[in-house]
Amino acid sequence: MLLTSVVIVLREVLEASLLISVLSALSGVLGIHRRWIGWSLLFGLAGAVGYSFGVAAISDWFDGVGQEVTSAVMQLLIFLLLLMFTFLVAQDPGKQRFSGKLIVLVMAATVSLGVTREGFEILVYLYGFSADLPRFITILSGSVIGACIGISIGALIYYLVSALSYRLSLIAGLGLLALVAAGMLSQAVLLLIQADWLPSQFPLWDSSGWLPESSVTGQLLYALIGYEATPTALQASFYFGGLLLLLIVAVFAVRSREQAS
Amino acid sequence: MLLAIMTLTVFLSALHGYRSSMAEVQQLFDSELLDKARLLAITGNGRSVGVEVVSISDQYAFQVWQGDEIFQRSSNTPLTAISNLDEGYQDVNFGRHRWRTYTWVDLARNRRAVTAERIDIRNVLAERIILKSVMPVIVTLPVAGLLIWLIVGYGLAPLRNLAAHLRSRRAEDLRPIPETRQPLELMQVITSTNDLLARLEASFLRERRFASDAAHELRTPISALKVHLHNMSKNLPAGDHDLVQLEAAVDRMGSLVEQILALHRTAPDQYMARFREIDLYQLVQQVIISSYSGFEQRDIQLELTGARTLMSGDQFALETLVKNLLDNACKYTPAGGHVRVSVATDSAGIMLQVEDSGPGVPEEHYERIFDRFYRAGGDRHQSGVVGCGLGLAIVRHIADLHGASIHLKKSSFESGLSVSVVFPGITGNEGE
Numbered sequence: 001m002l003l004t005s006v007v008i009v010l011r012e013v014l015e016a017s018l019l020i021s022v023l024s025a026l027s028g029v030l031g032i033h034r035r036w037i038g039w040s041l042l043f044g045l046a047g048a049v050g051y052s053f054g055v056a057a058i059s060d061w062f063d064g065v066g067q068e069v070t071s072a073v074m075q076l077l078i079f080l081l082l083l084m085f086t087f088l089v090a091q092d093p094g095k096q097r098f099s100g101k102l103i104v105l106v107m108a109a110t111v112s113l114g115v116t117r118e119g120f121e122i123l124v125y126l127y128g129f130s131a132d133l134p135r136f137i138t139i140l141s142g143s144v145i146g147a148c149i150g151i152s153i154g155a156l157i158y159y160l161v162s163a164l165s166y167r168l169s170l171i172a173g174l175g176l177l178a179l180v181a182a183g184m185l186s187q188a189v190l191l192l193i194q195a196d197w198l199p200s201q202f203p204l205w206d207s208s209g210w211l212p213e214s215s216v217t218g219q220l221l222y223a224l225i226g227y228e229a230t231p232t233a234l235q236a237s238f239y240f241g242g243l244l245l246l247l248i249v250a251v252f253a254v255r256s257r258e259q260a261s
Numbered sequence: 262m263l264l265a266i267m268t269l270t271v272f273l274s275a276l277h278g279y280r281s282s283m284a285e286v287q288q289l290f291d292s293e294l295l296d297k298a299r300l301l302a303i304t305g306n307g308r309s310v311g312v313e314v315v316s317i318s319d320q321y322a323f324q325v326w327q328g329d330e331i332f333q334r335s336s337n338t339p340l341t342a343i344s345n346l347d348e349g350y351q352d353v354n355f356g357r358h359r360w361r362t363y364t365w366v367d368l369a370r371n372r373r374a375v376t377a378e379r380i381d382i383r384n385v386l387a388e389r390i391i392l393k394s395v396m397p398v399i400v401t402l403p404v405a406g407l408l409i410w411l412i413v414g415y416g417l418a419p420l421r422n423l424a425a426h427l428r429s430r431r432a433e434d435l436r437p438i439p440e441t442r443q444p445l446e447l448m449q450v451i452t453s454t455n456d457l458l459a460r461l462e463a464s465f466l467r468e469r470r471f472a473s474d475a476a477h478e479l480r481t482p483i484s485a486l487k488v489h490l491h492n493m494s495k496n497l498p499a500g501d502h503d504l505v506q507l508e509a510a511v512d513r514m515g516s517l518v519e520q521i522l523a524l525h526r527t528a529p530d531q532y533m534a535r536f537r538e539i540d541l542y543q544l545v546q547q548v549i550i551s552s553y554s555g556f557e558q559r560d561i562q563l564e565l566t567g568a569r570t571l572m573s574g575d576q577f578a579l580e581t582l583v584k585n586l587l588d589n590a591c592k593y594t595p596a597g598g599h600v601r602v603s604v605a606t607d608s609a610g611i612m613l614q615v616e617d618s619g620p621g622v623p624e625e626h627y628e629r630i631f632d633r634f635y636r637a638g639g640d641r642h643q644s645g646v647v648g649c650g651l652g653l654a655i656v657r658h659i660a661d662l663h664g665a666s667i668h669l670k671k672s673s674f675e676s677g678l679s680v681s682v683v684f685p686g687i688t689g690n691e692g693e
Contacts, residue, residue: 001388002279002395138388144399145276148268155265 001135005142006149007219008125012118013147014223016044017154018180019078019114023085023107025161026173030089032104040108044115051120052127065195072191074117075184079242081110082181086174086246090253122147150223170254178246183226186239193232203230263413264406275398279391286387291350291363294376298365301325301333302374312340322360322377327370338377346373352380419444423451435462469525476521483515520651523581524658539579541570541611541684542604548583549602552591559596567604572611572684574663582659585652586615586680593619599674609683610665616672616679627669631657656682 020037027034051058051070058066088103122143129139161173192198208229212218221227226239301323313333317323324343325333331340337356344351348366352359360377367373426438437455440448490508497504549565556563590600598618605612622630631653660667665684672679 001384002392003276006276134385134389138385138392141392141396141399145272148402149272152265152268152272155262156269159262159265 001138002142002145005125005139006146007214007216009122009143009146010150011146011219011223012121013150014153014220015180016111016114016118017150018157018176018223020111021154021158022161022173022176022180023111025158025169026089026177027107028162029166029169029173030103032107036104036108037111040111041115043108043112045119047112047116048119048123051116052123055120055124062195065197068191068195069197071117072188072195072197074113075188075191078110078113078117079181079185079188081106081113082177082184083246083249085110086177086249086253089170089174090249090256167254167258170257171250174250174253175247178243178250179225181246182239182243183222183224185242186226186228186231186235189235189238190228190232193234198234201232201234204233204236206230264409267406267409268402271398271402275395279395282391282394283387286390287383290378290383290387291361294350294361294363294378295365297321297323298363298374298376301376302365302367302370302372320379320382322356324375326373326375342375343377344375346375353377419447423447435459435465472521473525476518476525479514479518480522483511483518486511487515517651520655524651524655535575536573537576538571539574539576541572541574541579541613542567543569544576544579545583545602545604545613548580548587552584552587555588555591556600559591559594561591561594561596562599564599564601565603566601570604570606570611574684575659578659578662582656582682583613585656586613586682589652589680590615590617590619593617594677595619598677601673611684612681613684614679614681616674617677618672618674619677621671621676621678622669630669631667656680 020041024034024037027036055067058070060066062069085103085106088106126136126139126143129136157176161169161176164172189198193200206229211221211227211229213222213227213229218227218229228235231239302325312331314336315323315333316336319337322335322338322343323333324331324335324338326342326346331342334340339355343355343360344353344362344364346364346366348364351362351364353362354360359380361380361383362375362377365374365376423438423443435458437458438451440451440455443451490504490511494501494504494508545565545567549563553563587600587602594600594617599616600618601614601616603612603614603616605614657667660682663684665682668681668683670679670681671677
């Protein structure tokens, strides 16, 4: 029970803390003030609480698949925002008077959405056990451990990306964001398949034999690179397509910044 | 970072401990099941008629089989066998729960005893026991984190104070850092920094003394040179090429020496300014009168606009500033050109502006033209004017002395440079 709650909460917290740590490290690299983080965290937490209260009504939308569709939309939005962020970084830094503020808005919106989604999942999970006090204490302890591990990994990634040279920071930061964004896109596709909005297909491969998704490593990889043990062709093509797109823009971003410096 | 690494290692080791403790406790529960099964198999006499049903707690269940017949069972088990009656442990489902069972086979008596324990209750129990050992780690870590944060913050305070002390110093302040009440670890840094500051101060002093002493010493021979040249000129035909060249070179040397002396006299860390109330407009007028001949010789139209403007300043320094700006404008404006000087007051302060119609300075050189001996376009300026590149360095010294800022831009003429010196604070001004 404790281990399960550690894994579940770790997965959600890690996704959000990755977004926050990489974006705030890149803020430092690009010379943007980090005031936006506090506000977007607050917005995200408020969003998570609000979403939890409204989840009963939201679930009834679209013939009962409202929750899946809303989650998928949020993840799609995060993907698009990360794409936009990478695109803005790729712009000539000398001509960025307009995009300076826009880039902060994009980062704040990404973190707010990420925290709303992941926070909501954790709240719903904890709420499910709140009636059974002995179990709830176990679940809560596990959740605290999972959250602390997730935040610690996020903090380490932040220090790692910040400590690198300008060029390597950009490469590592944008690379990690590309992986997270592609993972989000693939999850969005999976949710839309579950909601019957996209056709369901046979899995393209099954790697659950040597790396089950439910294992700790599987869950960590799920959060880091969107690992799926049994992805469908649609999911895989969206994942790799999204990843390729972001990586291409990231390469332009690194080159344009290098030339500018 | 330290806290993140600590959290990771402590929590991951706590999880590892939890897993191994969980396995240990499960083993303990298993061995308990085995003992109970063996006990049941031994104690039952097997002679009772029919099935004896015993009520026990919900957590446990048992069945005792004699051959193919059940003769003893707990009330929460069915009449059928709850496991496949093979010796050993099994996980089975009955009574809407999942159970862990152990079957003891006594071949001599042809008897099988099956004991069962509900897995969910057993897990809760096991977790409760283990959580008691994990909980202190979860609770104490934030406290430990807070303590580390406070202690590290306290430990780094002297370093932060030292950094703040150095940051708050003026650039020319090269006094040693106080060595009292400093931690031992910092003493070495402070001693080395003080050594460096002392060496730096000595070298600055040497440089200043050398330049001003040299300039001072050169004044006399230059004056002598000029007298000899004057005498020589009487014996040579007027306009002799070599003589003209020589006179120009001696004049240049003379003005360079004067400029170097002015630069050192007006350096903010050297100059003992005597501030008093001055009418800037009148001061500019006087400087223009004294240097008007230069403009007249080159047929440059000189224009002064403004009104009586009172400000607090040093007479000698301000005269030098205006003179240098005017000399520069005169030097770089071609014959027949324009120079406009204005004194005005606005919300930013008192502004002295000198505009010329010379070739101007490219924007990328704006910052560097205040450097000593820097001349836009190299030693031989495009204008062909010979100079030493100290004029604007002196202007900056005097502006700094008065807390004024200097702004450069293109002049309002077709070409040329506009230099504005903005002095803060107004003590009073009147109409023209």
